[in-house]
Amino acid sequence: MSALAFDIHGRDGEARTGALTTPRGTIRTPAFMPVGTAASVKAMFPDTVRETGADIILGNTYHLMLRPGAERIARLGGLHDFMNWPGPILTDSGGFQVMSLSKLRKLSEDGVTFQSHIDGSTHLLTPERAVEIQCLLGSDIQMQLDECPPYPCTREEAASAVELSLRWAERSQDAFAKRAAAGHALFGIVQGSIHPDLRERSARALMEMDFPGYAIGGLAVGEGPDLMLETLAQTTPHLPADKPRYLMGVGTPLDIVEAVARGVDMFDCVMPTRSGRHGQAFTWAGKVNLRNAAHADDPGPLDPESPCPAARDYSRAYLHHLVKAGEYLAPMLLTWANVAFYQDLMRAVRAAIQEGRLDELRTRIRVAYG
Numbered sequence: 001m002s003a004l005a006f007d008i009h010g011r012d013g014e015a016r017t018g019a020l021t022t023p024r025g026t027i028r029t030p031a032f033m034p035v036g037t038a039a040s041v042k043a044m045f046p047d048t049v050r051e052t053g054a055d056i057i058l059g060n061t062y063h064l065m066l067r068p069g070a071e072r073i074a075r076l077g078g079l080h081d082f083m084n085w086p087g088p089i090l091t092d093s094g095g096f097q098v099m100s101l102s103k104l105r106k107l108s109e110d111g112v113t114f115q116s117h118i119d120g121s122t123h124l125l126t127p128e129r130a131v132e133i134q135c136l137l138g139s140d141i142q143m144q145l146d147e148c149p150p151y152p153c154t155r156e157e158a159a160s161a162v163e164l165s166l167r168w169a170e171r172s173q174d175a176f177a178k179r180a181a182a183g184h185a186l187f188g189i190v191q192g193s194i195h196p197d198l199r200e201r202s203a204r205a206l207m208e209m210d211f212p213g214y215a216i217g218g219l220a221v222g223e224g225p226d227l228m229l230e231t232l233a234q235t236t237p238h239l240p241a242d243k244p245r246y247l248m249g250v251g252t253p254l255d256i257v258e259a260v261a262r263g264v265d266m267f268d269c270v271m272p273t274r275s276g277r278h279g280q281a282f283t284w285a286g287k288v289n290l291r292n293a294a295h296a297d298d299p300g301p302l303d304p305e306s307p308c309p310a311a312r313d314y315s316r317a318y319l320h321h322l323v324k325a326g327e328y329l330a331p332m333l334l335t336w337a338n339v340a341f342y343q344d345l346m347r348a349v350r351a352a353i354q355e356g357r358l359d360e361l362r363t364r365i366r367v368a369y370g
Protein backbone atom coordinates (compact mmCIF):
# COMPACT_ATOMS: atom_id res chain seq x y z
CA MET A 1 0.00 0.00 0.00
CA SER A 2 2.40 2.66 -1.19
CA ALA A 3 0.81 5.89 0.05
CA LEU A 4 3.37 8.02 -1.72
CA ALA A 5 3.45 8.67 -5.45
CA PHE A 6 6.97 9.76 -6.51
CA ASP A 7 7.20 11.18 -10.03
CA ILE A 8 10.57 12.17 -11.51
CA HIS A 9 10.21 15.02 -14.01
CA GLY A 10 13.85 15.64 -14.90
CA ARG A 11 17.42 14.36 -14.44
CA ASP A 12 20.91 15.80 -14.64
CA GLY A 13 23.48 13.05 -14.07
CA GLU A 14 22.53 11.29 -10.82
CA ALA A 15 20.40 14.27 -9.74
CA ARG A 16 16.60 14.04 -10.03
CA THR A 17 13.82 16.59 -9.78
CA GLY A 18 10.20 15.62 -9.26
CA ALA A 19 7.26 15.52 -6.91
CA LEU A 20 6.24 13.37 -3.95
CA THR A 21 2.46 13.33 -3.51
CA THR A 22 0.86 12.71 -0.11
CA PRO A 23 -2.80 13.06 0.99
CA ARG A 24 -1.90 16.40 2.63
CA GLY A 25 -0.07 17.88 -0.31
CA THR A 26 2.69 17.55 -2.88
CA ILE A 27 6.39 17.94 -2.07
CA ARG A 28 8.60 19.37 -4.83
CA THR A 29 11.94 17.56 -4.88
CA PRO A 30 14.77 18.04 -4.22
CA ALA A 31 13.19 19.38 -1.04
CA PHE A 32 14.51 20.99 2.13
CA MET A 33 12.36 20.30 5.20
CA PRO A 34 12.54 22.98 7.93
CA VAL A 35 12.83 21.39 11.38
CA GLY A 36 9.91 21.88 13.76
CA THR A 37 11.27 19.75 16.61
CA ALA A 38 8.77 20.50 19.40
CA ALA A 39 5.71 21.26 17.23
CA SER A 40 7.06 24.62 16.12
CA VAL A 41 9.58 25.84 13.57
CA LYS A 42 11.29 27.98 16.18
CA ALA A 43 10.59 31.74 15.93
CA MET A 44 8.35 31.40 12.84
CA PHE A 45 4.59 31.38 12.23
CA PRO A 46 3.40 28.35 10.19
CA ASP A 47 1.97 30.66 7.49
CA THR A 48 5.35 32.37 7.15
CA VAL A 49 7.09 28.99 6.83
CA ARG A 50 4.61 28.09 4.08
CA GLU A 51 5.19 31.43 2.29
CA THR A 52 8.93 30.68 2.03
CA GLY A 53 7.94 27.74 -0.23
CA ALA A 54 8.36 24.91 2.27
CA ASP A 55 6.02 22.05 1.29
CA ILE A 56 6.79 19.83 4.32
CA ILE A 57 8.24 20.27 7.81
CA LEU A 58 9.82 17.93 10.33
CA GLY A 59 8.62 16.85 13.75
CA ASN A 60 10.19 14.53 16.28
CA THR A 61 9.01 11.55 18.30
CA TYR A 62 11.61 12.02 21.04
CA HIS A 63 10.66 15.58 21.95
CA LEU A 64 6.89 15.23 21.54
CA MET A 65 6.61 11.94 23.47
CA LEU A 66 8.24 13.67 26.47
CA ARG A 67 6.29 16.92 26.16
CA PRO A 68 3.32 17.36 25.70
CA GLY A 69 2.94 13.59 25.08
CA ALA A 70 1.76 11.76 21.96
CA GLU A 71 -1.60 10.69 23.46
CA ARG A 72 -2.37 14.31 24.43
CA ILE A 73 -1.62 15.54 20.89
CA ALA A 74 -3.85 12.75 19.50
CA ARG A 75 -6.68 13.79 21.87
CA LEU A 76 -6.29 17.33 20.54
CA GLY A 77 -6.70 16.20 16.94
CA GLY A 78 -3.13 15.36 15.94
CA LEU A 79 0.02 17.36 15.23
CA HIS A 80 -1.28 19.17 12.10
CA ASP A 81 -4.22 20.75 13.99
CA PHE A 82 -2.15 21.19 17.16
CA MET A 83 0.45 23.37 15.41
CA ASN A 84 -1.78 24.70 12.60
CA TRP A 85 0.33 23.21 9.81
CA PRO A 86 -2.07 21.60 7.29
CA GLY A 87 0.68 20.40 4.93
CA PRO A 88 2.73 17.17 5.05
CA ILE A 89 4.79 16.43 8.17
CA LEU A 90 7.71 13.98 8.33
CA THR A 91 8.66 12.76 11.79
CA ASP A 92 11.93 11.21 12.91
CA SER A 93 11.63 8.13 15.13
CA GLY A 94 13.60 9.63 18.00
CA GLY A 95 16.46 7.11 18.14
CA PHE A 96 19.03 9.65 17.08
CA GLN A 97 17.81 12.25 19.58
CA VAL A 98 17.75 9.71 22.43
CA MET A 99 21.45 9.00 21.83
CA SER A 100 22.34 12.67 21.52
CA LEU A 101 20.04 14.32 24.11
CA SER A 102 18.90 11.92 26.82
CA LYS A 103 20.78 10.75 29.92
CA LEU A 104 21.48 7.19 31.09
CA ARG A 105 20.30 5.40 27.96
CA LYS A 106 20.54 1.66 27.42
CA LEU A 107 20.27 0.02 24.01
CA SER A 108 18.88 -3.52 23.84
CA GLU A 109 17.33 -5.81 21.24
CA ASP A 110 13.90 -4.61 22.35
CA GLY A 111 14.59 -0.90 22.03
CA VAL A 112 16.24 1.97 23.90
CA THR A 113 15.62 2.85 27.54
CA PHE A 114 16.45 6.41 28.54
CA GLN A 115 15.88 9.18 31.02
CA SER A 116 14.14 12.32 29.83
CA HIS A 117 16.41 15.37 29.53
CA ILE A 118 13.39 17.38 30.70
CA ASP A 119 12.37 15.76 34.01
CA GLY A 120 14.53 12.65 34.39
CA SER A 121 11.57 10.26 33.94
CA THR A 122 12.43 6.84 32.46
CA HIS A 123 11.10 5.79 29.04
CA LEU A 124 11.37 2.76 26.75
CA LEU A 125 11.26 3.45 23.02
CA THR A 126 10.76 0.32 20.90
CA PRO A 127 10.21 0.10 17.13
CA GLU A 128 6.53 -0.59 17.86
CA ARG A 129 6.15 2.35 20.29
CA ALA A 130 7.91 4.69 17.82
CA VAL A 131 5.37 3.71 15.13
CA GLU A 132 2.51 4.13 17.61
CA ILE A 133 3.70 7.61 18.61
CA GLN A 134 4.07 8.71 14.98
CA CYS A 135 0.56 7.37 14.25
CA LEU A 136 -0.81 9.29 17.26
CA LEU A 137 0.89 12.43 15.94
CA GLY A 138 -0.67 11.80 12.50
CA SER A 139 2.69 11.90 10.73
CA ASP A 140 2.47 11.64 6.92
CA ILE A 141 5.96 10.14 6.56
CA GLN A 142 7.29 8.12 9.51
CA MET A 143 10.84 6.92 10.17
CA GLN A 144 11.70 3.50 11.55
CA LEU A 145 13.49 3.36 14.92
CA ASP A 146 17.15 2.81 14.09
CA GLU A 147 20.58 2.78 15.69
CA CYS A 148 22.90 5.50 14.45
CA PRO A 149 26.39 4.65 15.74
CA PRO A 150 28.68 7.52 16.81
CA TYR A 151 31.61 8.52 14.60
CA PRO A 152 34.20 7.15 14.66
CA CYS A 153 33.09 3.64 15.53
CA THR A 154 34.64 0.21 14.95
CA ARG A 155 33.61 -1.83 11.94
CA GLU A 156 32.00 -4.34 14.34
CA GLU A 157 29.92 -1.57 15.95
CA ALA A 158 28.88 -0.37 12.48
CA ALA A 159 27.94 -3.90 11.39
CA SER A 160 26.01 -4.51 14.61
CA ALA A 161 24.05 -1.27 14.14
CA VAL A 162 23.20 -2.29 10.56
CA GLU A 163 21.82 -5.66 11.68
CA LEU A 164 19.91 -4.27 14.68
CA SER A 165 18.41 -1.51 12.51
CA LEU A 166 17.36 -4.12 9.92
CA ARG A 167 15.61 -6.22 12.59
CA TRP A 168 13.95 -3.03 13.83
CA ALA A 169 12.96 -2.18 10.24
CA GLU A 170 11.00 -5.46 10.05
CA ARG A 171 9.33 -4.84 13.40
CA SER A 172 8.49 -1.26 12.38
CA GLN A 173 6.83 -2.46 9.16
CA ASP A 174 4.78 -5.06 11.05
CA ALA A 175 3.61 -2.46 13.58
CA PHE A 176 2.97 0.10 10.82
CA ALA A 177 0.85 -2.38 8.78
CA LYS A 178 -1.35 -2.95 11.85
CA ARG A 179 -1.71 0.65 12.95
CA ALA A 180 -1.15 3.21 10.25
CA ALA A 181 -3.98 5.07 8.58
CA ALA A 182 -4.30 4.94 4.80
CA GLY A 183 -2.10 7.44 3.02
CA HIS A 184 0.72 7.38 5.57
CA ALA A 185 4.19 6.07 4.72
CA LEU A 186 7.09 4.51 6.63
CA PHE A 187 10.69 4.93 5.45
CA GLY A 188 13.53 2.51 6.17
CA ILE A 189 16.87 3.99 7.26
CA VAL A 190 20.19 2.86 5.76
CA GLN A 191 23.08 2.55 8.18
CA GLY A 192 26.65 1.25 7.74
CA SER A 193 28.83 4.15 8.85
CA ILE A 194 31.56 4.78 6.21
CA HIS A 195 31.88 1.15 5.05
CA PRO A 196 30.70 0.61 1.45
CA ASP A 197 30.00 -3.10 1.94
CA LEU A 198 27.90 -2.44 5.06
CA ARG A 199 26.05 0.34 3.25
CA GLU A 200 25.28 -2.07 0.38
CA ARG A 201 24.18 -4.79 2.83
CA SER A 202 21.84 -2.34 4.61
CA ALA A 203 20.40 -0.78 1.42
CA ARG A 204 19.74 -4.10 -0.31
CA ALA A 205 18.11 -5.67 2.75
CA LEU A 206 15.82 -2.66 3.16
CA MET A 207 14.98 -2.74 -0.56
CA GLU A 208 13.83 -6.37 -0.08
CA MET A 209 11.32 -5.04 2.47
CA ASP A 210 9.92 -2.69 -0.20
CA PHE A 211 9.66 0.66 1.61
CA PRO A 212 8.04 3.63 -0.24
CA GLY A 213 11.13 5.71 0.53
CA TYR A 214 14.61 5.35 2.01
CA ALA A 215 16.42 7.56 4.50
CA ILE A 216 20.22 7.55 4.56
CA GLY A 217 21.25 7.73 8.21
CA GLY A 218 24.54 7.42 10.04
CA LEU A 219 26.04 10.43 8.24
CA ALA A 220 26.69 14.07 9.19
CA VAL A 221 27.91 12.70 12.52
CA GLY A 222 31.46 14.09 12.33
CA GLU A 223 32.89 12.13 9.40
CA GLY A 224 33.34 15.36 7.41
CA PRO A 225 31.96 16.34 4.00
CA ASP A 226 34.40 14.31 1.87
CA LEU A 227 33.72 10.99 3.64
CA MET A 228 30.00 11.80 3.76
CA LEU A 229 29.80 12.39 0.00
CA GLU A 230 32.01 9.38 -0.75
CA THR A 231 29.82 7.11 1.39
CA LEU A 232 26.71 8.62 -0.20
CA ALA A 233 28.00 7.77 -3.68
CA GLN A 234 28.46 4.18 -2.47
CA THR A 235 24.91 4.00 -1.06
CA THR A 236 22.41 5.54 -3.52
CA PRO A 237 23.25 3.10 -6.37
CA HIS A 238 21.89 0.27 -4.18
CA LEU A 239 18.55 1.97 -3.59
CA PRO A 240 15.55 1.82 -5.95
CA ALA A 241 15.79 4.60 -8.56
CA ASP A 242 12.02 5.20 -8.47
CA LYS A 243 11.77 5.86 -4.71
CA PRO A 244 12.74 9.03 -2.78
CA ARG A 245 16.04 9.20 -0.90
CA TYR A 246 16.25 11.34 2.28
CA LEU A 247 19.69 12.30 3.65
CA MET A 248 19.14 12.88 7.38
CA GLY A 249 20.52 15.96 9.11
CA VAL A 250 22.09 17.58 6.05
CA GLY A 251 23.17 20.27 5.84
CA THR A 252 25.03 23.32 4.61
CA PRO A 253 24.11 24.74 1.16
CA LEU A 254 27.23 23.10 -0.31
CA ASP A 255 26.51 19.69 1.30
CA ILE A 256 22.99 19.84 -0.10
CA VAL A 257 23.86 20.60 -3.74
CA GLU A 258 26.67 18.01 -3.68
CA ALA A 259 24.31 15.40 -2.21
CA VAL A 260 21.65 16.25 -4.83
CA ALA A 261 24.30 15.57 -7.48
CA ARG A 262 24.67 12.09 -5.92
CA GLY A 263 20.95 11.29 -6.12
CA VAL A 264 19.41 12.62 -2.91
CA ASP A 265 15.85 14.04 -3.00
CA MET A 266 15.06 15.20 0.58
CA PHE A 267 16.97 16.98 3.33
CA ASP A 268 16.45 18.26 6.88
CA CYS A 269 18.80 20.28 9.07
CA VAL A 270 18.57 22.58 12.08
CA MET A 271 21.23 24.78 10.43
CA PRO A 272 18.99 27.58 8.98
CA THR A 273 16.83 27.87 12.11
CA ARG A 274 19.59 27.39 14.72
CA SER A 275 22.02 29.73 12.91
CA GLY A 276 19.27 32.37 12.65
CA ARG A 277 18.90 32.34 16.43
CA HIS A 278 22.67 32.82 16.74
CA GLY A 279 22.84 35.87 14.46
CA GLN A 280 24.08 34.05 11.35
CA ALA A 281 22.46 34.64 7.95
CA PHE A 282 22.68 32.55 4.76
CA THR A 283 22.81 34.52 1.49
CA TRP A 284 23.74 33.83 -2.14
CA ALA A 285 27.07 35.52 -1.42
CA GLY A 286 27.77 33.21 1.54
CA LYS A 287 27.27 33.39 5.30
CA VAL A 288 26.97 36.74 7.09
CA ASN A 289 27.63 37.03 10.84
CA LEU A 290 25.37 39.85 11.99
CA ARG A 291 27.10 39.91 15.37
CA ASN A 292 30.11 41.41 13.57
CA ALA A 293 30.52 45.18 14.18
CA ALA A 294 31.47 45.55 10.50
CA HIS A 295 27.70 45.68 9.81
CA ALA A 296 26.96 48.45 12.33
CA ASP A 297 26.70 51.20 9.68
CA ASP A 298 25.68 49.13 6.65
CA PRO A 299 22.40 50.56 5.26
CA GLY A 300 21.99 47.72 2.76
CA PRO A 301 19.76 44.66 3.34
CA LEU A 302 20.96 41.05 3.48
CA ASP A 303 19.91 40.53 -0.14
CA PRO A 304 18.03 43.20 -2.17
CA GLU A 305 17.06 40.51 -4.72
CA SER A 306 15.47 38.20 -2.14
CA PRO A 307 11.70 37.52 -2.30
CA CYS A 308 11.79 37.35 1.51
CA PRO A 309 10.92 40.65 3.31
CA ALA A 310 13.31 39.73 6.17
CA ALA A 311 16.25 39.64 3.75
CA ARG A 312 15.09 42.57 1.59
CA ASP A 313 13.40 45.23 3.78
CA TYR A 314 15.76 45.56 6.78
CA SER A 315 19.28 46.99 6.80
CA ARG A 316 22.24 44.97 8.05
CA ALA A 317 22.85 47.83 10.50
CA TYR A 318 19.38 47.27 11.94
CA LEU A 319 19.81 43.48 12.10
CA HIS A 320 23.19 43.94 13.79
CA HIS A 321 21.55 46.27 16.34
CA LEU A 322 18.72 43.80 17.05
CA VAL A 323 21.21 40.95 17.54
CA LYS A 324 23.47 42.97 19.86
CA ALA A 325 20.47 44.28 21.81
CA GLY A 326 19.06 40.77 22.21
CA GLU A 327 15.77 41.90 20.67
CA TYR A 328 13.18 39.17 20.02
CA LEU A 329 12.86 40.42 16.43
CA ALA A 330 16.45 39.32 15.71
CA PRO A 331 15.86 35.52 15.76
CA MET A 332 12.48 36.06 14.08
CA LEU A 333 13.91 37.98 11.09
CA LEU A 334 17.09 35.89 10.72
CA THR A 335 15.28 32.56 11.00
CA TRP A 336 12.79 33.77 8.39
CA ALA A 337 15.59 34.95 6.06
CA ASN A 338 17.50 31.65 6.45
CA VAL A 339 14.52 29.34 5.92
CA ALA A 340 13.60 31.46 2.89
CA PHE A 341 17.17 31.23 1.54
CA TYR A 342 17.14 27.42 1.83
CA GLN A 343 13.85 27.33 -0.08
CA ASP A 344 15.29 29.70 -2.72
CA LEU A 345 18.28 27.36 -2.98
CA MET A 346 16.04 24.31 -3.52
CA ARG A 347 13.99 26.20 -6.13
CA ALA A 348 17.25 26.99 -7.96
CA VAL A 349 18.39 23.35 -7.63
CA ARG A 350 15.13 22.03 -9.11
CA ALA A 351 15.32 24.48 -12.03
CA ALA A 352 19.01 23.72 -12.64
CA ILE A 353 18.31 19.96 -12.84
CA GLN A 354 15.34 20.53 -15.15
CA GLU A 355 17.58 22.63 -17.46
CA GLY A 356 20.67 20.41 -17.22
CA ARG A 357 22.87 23.03 -15.56
CA LEU A 358 23.33 21.67 -12.03
CA ASP A 359 27.13 21.80 -12.35
CA GLU A 360 27.00 25.60 -12.80
CA LEU A 361 24.98 25.91 -9.58
CA ARG A 362 27.41 23.59 -7.76
CA THR A 363 30.25 25.91 -8.78
CA ARG A 364 28.31 29.02 -7.69
CA ILE A 365 27.58 27.52 -4.26
CA ARG A 366 31.14 26.21 -3.88
CA VAL A 367 32.45 29.78 -4.45
CA ALA A 368 30.09 31.21 -1.80
CA TYR A 369 30.19 28.35 0.74
CA GLY A 370 33.27 26.25 -0.08
Ligand SMILES: Nc1nc2c(CCNCC3CCCC3)c3[nH]c(NCCc4ccccc4)nc3cc2c(=O)[nH]1
Nearest residue numbers: 035037059060092096148217218219220248249270271
Ligand atom coordinates in the same frame (compact mmCIF):
# COMPACT_ATOMS: atom_id res chain seq x y z
N1 LIG B 1 16.74 8.49 12.89
C1 LIG B 1 17.90 9.05 12.52
N2 LIG B 1 18.03 10.40 12.54
C2 LIG B 1 19.25 10.95 12.18
C3 LIG B 1 19.43 12.36 12.28
C4 LIG B 1 18.32 13.30 12.75
C5 LIG B 1 17.70 14.01 11.55
N3 LIG B 1 17.00 15.24 11.97
C6 LIG B 1 15.92 15.03 12.90
C7 LIG B 1 15.27 16.31 13.32
C8 LIG B 1 14.10 16.03 14.22
C9 LIG B 1 14.25 16.90 15.43
C10 LIG B 1 15.56 17.57 15.37
C11 LIG B 1 16.20 17.25 14.04
C12 LIG B 1 20.68 12.88 11.95
N4 LIG B 1 21.15 14.16 12.00
C13 LIG B 1 22.44 14.08 11.60
N5 LIG B 1 23.28 15.12 11.57
C14 LIG B 1 22.89 16.43 12.07
C15 LIG B 1 24.19 17.24 12.08
C16 LIG B 1 23.95 18.60 12.60
C17 LIG B 1 23.89 18.82 13.98
C18 LIG B 1 23.68 20.11 14.43
C19 LIG B 1 23.55 21.17 13.52
C20 LIG B 1 23.61 20.91 12.15
C21 LIG B 1 23.81 19.62 11.69
N6 LIG B 1 22.82 12.84 11.27
C22 LIG B 1 21.73 12.07 11.49
C23 LIG B 1 21.56 10.68 11.39
C24 LIG B 1 20.33 10.12 11.75
C25 LIG B 1 20.13 8.68 11.72
O1 LIG B 1 21.03 7.89 11.38
N7 LIG B 1 18.91 8.21 12.13
